[in-house]
Amino acid sequence: MPANRAVIYRGPGHVEVESIDYPTFELKDGPGVNPANVGRQLGHAAILKVVATNICGSDQHMVRGRTTAPEGLALGHEITGEVVEVGPGVEFIQVGDLVSVPFNIACGRCRNCKEGKTGVCLNVNPDRPGSAYGYVDMGGWVGGQAEYVLTPYADWNLLKFPDRDRAMEKILDLAMLADIFPTGFHGCVTAGVGPGKSVYIAGAGPVGLAAATSAFLLGASVVMVADLQKERLDQARSFGCETIDVSMGDPKEQIAQVLSGEPEVDCAVDAVGFEARGHGADAQTERPATVLNAVMDVTRAGGAVGIPGLYVTGDPGAGDEAAKVGSLSIRLGLGWAKSLSFTTGQCPVMRYNNYLMEAILHDRAPIARNVNATVIPLDRAPEGYTEFDHGAARKYVIDPHGMLGSAMS
Incomplete structure (x- = not known):
């Protein structure tokens, strides 16, 4: 089983890159995990090798100590990855797919999801409607500023890029589909x-x-x-x-x-x-x-x-x-x-991400250039948080496995 490291919140103004457990198809107890979610069986999930994961201003609210986020929380809700394993309940997503992960975690089964209101899914967070990876009061789903991450309801949540080679040419732009675009x-x-x-x-x-x-x-x-x-x-x-x-x-x-x-x-x-x-x-x-x-x-x-x-x-x-x-x-x-x-409220990402993907792939939306996307390795994540907090006009993209190649700066 591969090792796994992630960006961990260690108190106001302090994050560290630390070893965490490799994902399994069961939601385990940990910092911020709602007790009602502990032991949840996730045969509908996929495990991703993280290709790109971004630092978001919403993460900064937690890191500044402006929320009730617990110490030890693995951060990160903007995730692009390669599928390396799927649960027995996954039918359409396959190992090897390159995918964008909406920051909203949604079941696809509840009334709100069926109405397209995926930002307020009723089934993934026992505290209140709506959930996200690595975020305070969002059910305790482990964050994606990591080498590997679990994504539940994979067939519903994941947006598969239609052509891997073409996608990798635009990967910094496509990395913005998880949230900010x-x-x-x-x-x-x-x-x-x-x-x-x-x-x-x-x-x-x-x-x-x-x-x-x-x-x-x-x-x-x-x-x-x-x-x-x-x-x-x-x-x-x-x-x-x-x-x-x-x-x-x-x-x-x-x-x-x-x-x-x-x-x-x-x-x-x-x-x-x-x-x-x-x-x-x-x-x-x-x-x-x-x-x-x-x-x-x-x-x-x-x-x-x-x-x-x-x-x-x-x-x-x-x-x-x-x-x-x-x-x-x-x-x-x-x-x-x-x-x-x-x-x-939260953006219902799935309402837009497929269309915006096509806009990117057809050169209609140079979003990475416009937000000044800047690639850093996982070990430099704490530095990225500090620079972003000081007002750097950049969108920091973490590259856990060195897969972004010439995009590195």
């Missing part, structure tokens, strides 16, 4: 982005840049990306985005400069989430409701707001008691008065 796309779709529309995207991290890529793919006329960090704004500008520096204050004045005097956009996307900082003089101060209120303010009446940015029900590091349980000072009256539509 569908998530950014979902933010834009739910915000109503379409041909000729103007779009404001709050946040120039990887999800924000993926949303900007998606907005262009959907036909937007102008895509504005807002952030506090120059390096991230430069990255957004590198592929045609207009940029809004919110450290300078309220974004409306800058939006008006882009839109010939019009201070409001057709569509807005919140790609920041609950660790938002203020604008202008408050740019160095955490203000968790700032972005939600800003996107309502800058969206025209009758418009829509997509909210793929993460908001939590438990934030022990919040600055006030209300925010610790996810209660924020949101200007709901403003949203109501403007008849805005809102969509929140």
